Structure formats: C-alpha cells, structure tokens
Amino acid sequence: MEMDRKFARQYALNVARLKPGKHEEAFEVGDDFFAHFENSLIEEGSVLITLKMEKYGTHLDVCFLLKGEVTLSCDRCGNPYPHTLQSEERIIYAFDPDLNFEGYEVMYVDPDAPELQLAQEFYDFINLAVPMRKVPDYEVHTCPPEVLELLGLDAEGQELEDESPADDDEPIDPRWAALKKLKDQSDSEE
Numbered sequence: 223m224e225m226d227r228k229f230a231r232q233y234a235l236n237v238a239r240l241k242p243g244k245h246e247e248a249f250e251v252g253d254d255f256f257a258h259f260e261n262s263l264i265e266e267g268s269v270l271i272t273l274k275m276e277k278y279g280t281h282l283d284v285c286f287l288l289k290g291e292v293t294l295s296c297d298r299c300g301n302p303y304p305h306t307l308q309s310e311e312r313i314i315y316a317f318d319p320d321l322n323f324e325g326y327e328v329m330y331v332d333p334d335a336p337e338l339q340l341a342q343e344f345y346d347f348i349n350l351a352v353p354m355r356k357v358p359d360y361e362v363h364t365c366p367p368e369v370l371e372l373l374g375l376d377a378e379g380q381e382l383e384d385e386s387p388a389d390d391d392e393p394i395d396p397r398w399a400a401l402k403k404l405k406d407q408s409d410s411e412e
C-alpha cells in the first residue's frame with residue numbers, strides 16, 4: 223500500500239498550487255511504470271508526457287502530449303520490436319459538477335484536493351496510442367525467415383505471389399493428375 227501511494231505521487235499534479243493561467247509540466251514513464259500495472263501489454267518503454275495546461279477558476283484544461291517508444295510483440299512471430307509512439311489527448315478537470323463542457327472529455331474533481339493522480343490516464347493514453355494490429359514495417363523489425371516462409375511472405379513482409387502469373391508456374395500434367403486420382407482412390411479402398 224505504501225508503495226502504491228509512493229507510485230501515485232510520482233505521477234501526480236499539484237492542482238491547488240497552480241495559479242490561474244498557462245502552465246506546463248512534464249512526466250517521464252519507463253519500465254518501472256509499466257511493471258506497476260497488472261497484465262500490462264507493454265512491459266518496456268520510455269514515454270515523455272508533456273502537460274500543457276490552462277487553469278481557470280472553474281476548471282483546468284489539460285492537453286497531454288505523448289512522445290516516446292514502447293516495446294511491442296510482433297503479431298507474426300511474437301518477438302519484440304520498438305514502436306514509436308506519438309499522440310495527443312485532452313481532458314478538462316472541472317471543479318464544479320454543475321458545469322457543462324459538451325463535446326469534451328470531462329472529469330470532475332474536488333478543487334480543494336491538492337493532487338490530481340494521473341498514472342491511470344498516462345497508462346490509458348499510452349495503450350490507446352498502440353496499434354491493434356502489431357505488424358511492424360520491415361525496416362523496424364524482420365520476422366525470422368522460418369516464420370516468413372510459413373506465412374508465405376518475403377523478407378520485407380510482402381506476400382509471395384506464387385499464384386500469379388499462373389503461366390510461370392509449372393503446369394500440372396493432366397496425366398499426372400489422373401494418376402494421382404487413381405492412387406487416391408486405391409488408397410481409400412484399402
């Protein structure tokens with residue numbers, strides 16, 4: 223429990239201390255950050271999260287700018303590869319539950335609570351910035367040749383065009399095909 227609080231404080235923003243106006247603050251998350259989340263898809267990475275904020279009497283408008291690199295595992299071979307990540311998110315932290323910010327993501331916070339815990343937001347935003355389909359460009363990562371072969375892909379991850387053009391392929395000798403049919407029949411009779 224003590225560890226949890228310590229962890230949360232690392233990624234907390236002291237809102238009460240912020241004066242009205244513009245502010246900027248940056249947080250950096252690394253491997254230890256991801257280790258804190260159970261069953262995290264990401265185990266390694268380094269992401270810089272810059273908060274561009276504007277505080278008003280009624281709310282705090284926060285833009286989260288994420289930039290960094292995380293290690294993902296390739297959908298094809300399961301090996302790790304580096305994924306460059308860059309995204310932008312925005313949340314309005316409103317101090318008054320009666321305020322309406324239509325069209326924005328809003329979270330209502332107690333204006334007297336000194337700290338805003340942001341670890342969960344950071345984690346969610348990083349995961350949102352990760353592609354569903356984890357098939358990296360061949361410049362970034364190359365799957366082992368045996369995996370590519372199994373999937374019928376060339377070294378650049380492109381599908382091998384073994385069906386077309388058909389003329390280049392060895393045509394199946396009709397006599398051979400007939401023979402094979404005969405053999406299959408006799409096999410099934412046994």
Ligand SMILES: [Zn+2]
Binds near residue numbers: 296298300301
């Ligand atoms: Zn791969």
